[in-house]
Amino acid sequence: xxxxxxxxxxxxxxxxxxxxxxxxxxxxxxxxxxxxxxxxxxxxxxxxxxxxxxxxxxxxxxxxxxxxxxxxxxxxxxxxxxxxxxxxxxxxxxxxxxxxxxxxxxxxxxxxxxxxxxxxxxxxxxxxxxxxxxxxxxxxxxxxxxxxxxxxxxxxxxxxxxxxxxxx
Numbered sequence: 001x002x003x004x005x006x007x008x009x010x011x012x013x014x015x016x017x018x019x020x021x022x023x024x025x026x027x028x029x030x031x032x033x034x035x036x037x038x039x040x041x042x043x044x045x046x047x048x049x050x051x052x053x054x055x056x057x058x059x060x061x062x063x064x065x066x067x068x069x070x071x072x073x074x075x076x077x078x079x080x081x082x083x084x085x086x087x088x089x090x091x092x093x094x095x096x097x098x099x100x101x102x103x104x105x106x107x108x109x110x111x112x113x114x115x116x117x118x119x120x121x122x123x124x125x126x127x128x129x130x131x132x133x134x135x136x137x138x139x140x141x142x143x144x145x146x147x148x149x150x151x152x153x154x155x156x157x158x159x160x161x162x163x164x165x166x167x168x
Contacts, residue, residue, distance in 0.1 A: 036078050043080050043091055044131075050088045093134040109149050113165055116155075120162040122146070125155065 039059070046055060052073060056062065064076040073084040083090035112129055122144070126132065132146040144157045156164040 039077055039080055040093070043077065043082070043093070046082075046088060046091060048088055051086075052084055055082065055088065090135075092136060106149060106152060109152070110167070113148060113153050113155070113167075116162060116165065118162050118164075122157055122160055122162075125162060 042058060046058070052065075052075060055075070059077055062075045062077050062082075064074075066074045066076075068074060071085065073086070075082040075084065079094045081090070081092045081094070082088060083092075109129070116125060116128065120128075125146075129148055132148060134147040134151075136145040141160055142158065144160075146155050146157070147153065148155065152168060154166045154168065155162060156166070
């Protein structure tokens, strides 16, 4: 990705994340929870390369659509950000940093992540921990971040190798 394009996407992600977190602190209606649960089931299964029209056909109209200067299109469905260039390239779910569902144990996840040695590949990480809840691509295969535990852990990868682990 070009530096200007990367900066624009990061800026959009920051704006969306800030708005999503602010919204997450207010009361949420039962219908909103059902909508988010549906999106959480459907969006991760959307195949890469789908058009905006195909996604809208499956999910309905998005909450927001923004065309970036570089030609990418950012589409927002509640806590999900989808980026198209011109077809679907990124699906990202936002979580409040440190969020963990009440009553759900986290010691096993923490132990597995702490045991991961730096330099572990993304594929090996996913084999050990399962698929990630969210990811952030700064430069594809060069600088990527993935999240585990609904925002509890952020793993940073450089050149497809684990470069850092941060617990929130």
